[in-house]
Amino acid sequence: MPGFELVGQEERDAVLEIFDQSGGCLFAHGFHQIRNGRFRVREFEAAFAEKLGCSHAQAVSSGTMALVAGLKALDVNPGDEVITQSFVFVACVEAIIAIGAVPVIVDIDDTFNMDPTALEAAITDRTKAIMPVHMLGNPADMTRISQIAKNHDLPILEDACEALGAKYRGQYCGTLGDAGVFSLDFQKTIVAGEGGVVVTNNDRIAKYCREYHDHGHENNPDVPRGCDTRTIPGLNIRITEMQAAVASAQLKKLDTIVNINRRHKSIIMDAIGDLECIQMRRLTDEDELGDTIIFSFENAMQTRKFLQLYTESGYFTKNIPDAIDWHFSGTWNHMFKDVPAYKDSWGEQWTKSAKLLARSVSLPIFLKTPEDQLTQMAQDVKKFVLESI
Numbered sequence: 001m002p003g004f005e006l007v008g009q010e011e012r013d014a015v016l017e018i019f020d021q022s023g024g025c026l027f028a029h030g031f032h033q034i035r036n037g038r039f040r041v042r043e044f045e046a047a048f049a050e051k052l053g054c055s056h057a058q059a060v061s062s063g064t065m066a067l068v069a070g071l072k073a074l075d076v077n078p079g080d081e082v083i084t085q086s087f088v089f090v091a092c093v094e095a096i097i098a099i100g101a102v103p104v105i106v107d108i109d110d111t112f113n114m115d116p117t118a119l120e121a122a123i124t125d126r127t128k129a130i131m132p133v134h135m136l137g138n139p140a141d142m143t144r145i146s147q148i149a150k151n152h153d154l155p156i157l158e159d160a161c162e163a164l165g166a167k168y169r170g171q172y173c174g175t176l177g178d179a180g181v182f183s184l185d186f187q188k189t190i191v192a193g194e195g196g197v198v199v200t201n202n203d204r205i206a207k208y209c210r211e212y213h214d215h216g217h218e219n220n221p222d223v224p225r226g227c228d229t230r231t232i233p234g235l236n237i238r239i240t241e242m243q244a245a246v247a248s249a250q251l252k253k254l255d256t257i258v259n260i261n262r263r264h265k266s267i268i269m270d271a272i273g274d275l276e277c278i279q280m281r282r283l284t285d286e287d288e289l290g291d292t293i294i295f296s297f298e299n300a301m302q303t304r305k306f307l308q309l310y311t312e313s314g315y316f317t318k319n320i321p322d323a324i325d326w327h328f329s330g331t332w333n334h335m336f337k338d339v340p341a342y343k344d345s346w347g348e349q350w351t352k353s354a355k356l357l358a359r360s361v362s363l364p365i366f367l368k369t370p371e372d373q374l375t376q377m378a379q380d381v382k383k384f385v386l387e388s389i
C-alpha cells in the first residue's frame, strides 16, 4: 500500500527546511534571493527521471492532469479517439473527455489490464492514441500492445499511476511508451498529498508538457518571467516546493516500499497461491508492484460468500468490489452523455469485464502490518476461500 504509511521524520525535515532556510511557500521559479539556491521541484523531477532511467520528468498537480498534459502533448485533439480499458480509475476517461476527445473503452483480460486483442479490434482511422493502464501494480502486456501500436503507427500514453516501482522486462512501467504518467496522491506508492508526473524520452513531448503545465511559459533565460515568450496556451497545473520536498523524501523510500510490498504479499501467496478453486490474476512480470492480490472464484455467488466472511472479520478489499463504481466503466451513468457510442448503452457494454470483476476480489497489502498478523491473515483468507466454494 501507499507511501503515506512511511511518511516520517524525513518528509517533516524536508518541509521544515523550506520554511527555515528557503522561503516557505514558493513555486518552482524565481525568488532567488530567499531560496538559497534550492529548486525543489526541479530537484524532484531530476531525481525521478534518474530513478526511472528516462530523459525527462515533469511534475504537475495530479495524475489526472498528467494524463491531460500527456494527451495534449501527443497532439490528441477534439474528436480524436483514444483507446483505453474498462477497468481503470475514472480519471483516465475523464482526461480524454476533458480535452474533447472520444474515449474508446475495451475489455480487460485475466491480467485485469487492457486485452490486446480487444485493443486491436477497436482501432479505427480516427484513433489517435492508446492509453493502457497498469492497474493495481500489474504491468499491462506491453509487448503485444507496443507491437500493435507500432503496426498502426500510434503513440502510447501509459497510465502508471498505480504502478510506480513495477517493472516490465526490466524497465519501469511508465517508461515503455511515448510518455507515461504517475500520481503522487495520498494513496499511491509515493505520496505528496496531491501531485503527478509525466515522464518521456521525447524532447518535444517534454517541452510541450513543461510549457503546458505553466500557462505556456517557455522560461526563456534571455527575458524576465514577466516578459516570457510563449507559443502554446497552457494551464496552471504546477506543484509547490512543499509538495516536491515531500515527494523527494518519499522517492528515496521507493525501493523500501516495493520490497516490503513484495515480502508481505509473498506471505499471503504462500498460503493461497496454489489453491485450485480460485484463479489468481495473471501477472505479466515477476517485478510487478506487489501491493495487491487479486483472485477470482468460479462464480459470483462464491465471491459474495467469501466477501461476507472476509469483511465480517475486519479485513478490507481494494477497489474490487468496494470502489468498483469508480473503477469500472460499466457503472458510469454520469460520464457518457456526450459519447454517442455509449450514451444509451453504457450499462450493456464490457460484459466480459463485468463478469470477471463480479467473480473477483482484490486484497490490499499494507506496509505496516506486522508479520504475525500477515500470517494470520493468510490463514484466514485460505479458510474463507475454502468455506466459500
Ligand SMILES: Cc1ncc(COP(=O)(O)O)c(C=O)c1O
Pocket (backbone or CB within 6 Å): 061, 062, 063, 064, 065, 088, 089, 091, 092, 133, 135, 159, 161, 162, 182, 183, 184, 185, 194, 195, 196
Ligand atoms: C489509474 C489511475 N489513473 C489516474 C489517477 C488520477 O490520479 P490523481 O488522483 O493524482 O489525479 C489515478 C488515481 O487514483 C489512478 O488510479
